[in-house]
C-alpha cells in the first residue's frame with residue numbers, strides 16, 4: 001500500500017470539482033494507483049449527491065423535456081463522437097516520449113502525451129531531464145521529470161506549492177522513499193535533495209503552482225519555476 | 232452515507248455491523264431514481280428519462296444558480312440542458328452497484344460544469360490542454376462500490392447528519408460543495424486561518440463518518 005496520499009481536504013476538493021485542473025491531474029494519476037483514495041473520493045461524491053438532492057429547486061424556463069429530446073435526436077452524430085475514443089497513441093510512441101521506459105499505466109497520462117507529442121526533453125543536469133508540457137494556462141506548470149538511476153538532484157527549495165506523482169521507479173530524499181503512485185506535496189520553503197534508486201530510472205509528473213508575485217528587489221530575484229534546478 | 236472504505240479488512244472483522252452493510256452493497260440500489268436511470272441505460276426508456284428530467288432538472292438548476300460563480304439564471308438553463316444531455320448519453324456507464332442516481336448525476340454535473348466554465352469564462356486557468364473534465368475526473372476512478380447504508384435512508388440521513396454537525400463545520404462543507412469554493416477562498420471569506428478551515432472540513436467529514444457507522 002502507498003504511503004503518500006493527497007490530504008482528505010484535497011480529495012474532497014477533487015470530488016467537489018474545485019481543484020485547478022493541473023492539481024486534479026495529479027490526484028487523478030494517484031487515484032489510478034490507490035484504491036484507498038478512490039474509495040474516499042467515492043464516499044465524498046455521495047456527500048455531493050446529497051447536497052444535490054437537498055438543493056432548493058429552480059425550474060428551467062428556457063427549455064422543456066420535448067425540446068431536450070428533440071436536441072438529442074438531432075445530435076445523434078455528436079453523441080457517437082462523444083463515446084470513449086480509442087486512444088490512438090501506440091506503446092511505441094509512449095516509449096519514445098519517455099525515452100525507452102516501459103509504461104504507461106494511467107489513461108490520463110496517455111491522453112496528455114497525445115496532445116504533447118513529441119515531448120521535448122531538456123537536460124537540467126547530468127542525472128535530471130525535464131519535459132515541460134503545454135497546458136494553455138499560467139497558474140501551474142506541468143512537466144515530466146526523469147532522474148537517472150542512482151542520480152542525485154541538487155538540493156533545492158520550492159517557490160510555489162509543488163506536487164509530484166511518481167509514475168515509474170522510485171526516489172528518496174531525507175524524509176523517505178517514494179514509490180510508483182506516491183503523491184508528494186512540497187510547500188514553499190521545504191528543502192530536499194531527491195535521489196533515484198540504484199536499479200532504475202525514476203519518472204515523475206510534477207505540477208508547480210506559480211508563486212504569489214513578489215514585488216521589489218526580492219521579487220526580481222525569484223525565478224517562478226526553478227524547481228529541480230541546480231543552484 | 233459516509234462509511235468505512237471496503238478495503239479496510241481489519242475494520243470489517245472488528246465491526247459486525249459493517250459486514251451486514253457489505254452484504255447490502257452487493258445488491259442493486261432500489262431507490263426510485265436509480266431504477267429509472269437503469270431503465271434509461273438498458274432500454275433507452277424515454278418515459279423514465281422524462282421522470283428523471285422532472286425531478287433532477289430543477290435540482291441541477293438550483294444547485295448551479297445559487298452556488299456557482301460564472302453561472303447565473305440566464306445561462307444556467309443551457310448548462311442544465313448540457314448536464315441532462317450527458318446523463319442520457321452516458322447512462323450506460325451508470326452502475327447501481329457502485330453509486331446511486333443522485334451521486335452519479337452529481338458527478339456528471341460536476342464534470343459538465345468544469346468543461347462549461349472552461350469554454351465560457353475568461354478565466355482559462357482551469358485548463359490542461361488536450362484533457363477534458365472526464366479524462367481527469369474519470370468515473371472509473373471515482374465510482375467505487377463501497378460499504379453504504381441503504382439508499383432509501385440516504386437522503387434523510389444526509390440531511391440529519393449535516394444538521395448534527397457544528398454550524399461552522401457544516402458551513403465549510405457547504406461552501407466547498409455548494410459554492411464551489413476552495414479552502415483558501417473560504418478562509419479569506421470567513422477571515423479565518425487556512426489551517427482552521429482545513430481542520431473544520433476534516434472534523435466535519437470525520438463526524439459524518441462516525442454518525443453513519445452507527
Ligand SMILES: [Zn+2]
Nearest residue numbers: 005034036037
Ligand atoms: Zn492514496
